[in-house]
Amino acid sequence: MFNLFDKVRVKKKNITGVVVDVAQQGERQCFVVEADNRGKIEGGIGGESDYAILDCMSEELEHI
Numbered sequence: 844m845f846n847l848f849d850k851v852r853v854k855k856k857n858i859t860g861v862v863v864d865v866a867q868q869g870e871r872q873c874f875v876v877e878a879d880n881r882g883k884i885e886g887g888i889g890g891e892s893d894y895a896i897l898d899c900m901s902e903e904l905e906h907i
Contacts, residue, residue, distance in 0.1 A: 844901075845874055851904045853897060858884060859907060860897070874899050 845851060849862045853876060864875035878884060878895040887895035 845872075845904060845906070850907050851876060852907050853899055854903055854905060856884065856886070856897070858895075858897070860894075862904075863896075872901060874901065874904060876904070 845862050845865070847862055847865060850859065851862060851874075852859050858878050858880075860876040860878040862874050863877045866873045866875070876897045876899055878887065878897065881892055881894055883889065883891050884895040884897065887897045889895040
């Protein structure tokens with residue numbers, strides 16, 4: 844289980860960040876993660892000078 848402001852790693856992208864939002868999609872939860880480092884990330888939202896935003900399901904994340 845992940846909560847707001849948990850420090851996490853997105854497994855398949857090997858990117859660390861912080862959970863900044865939690866949303867319910869049917870019976871599943873979706874977690875919005877803000878990357879720790881600036882830069883464009885494939886599949887993420889944001890440009891080269893931004894902290895990328897990624898939408899992830901719990902199985903894609905792990906606590907760090």
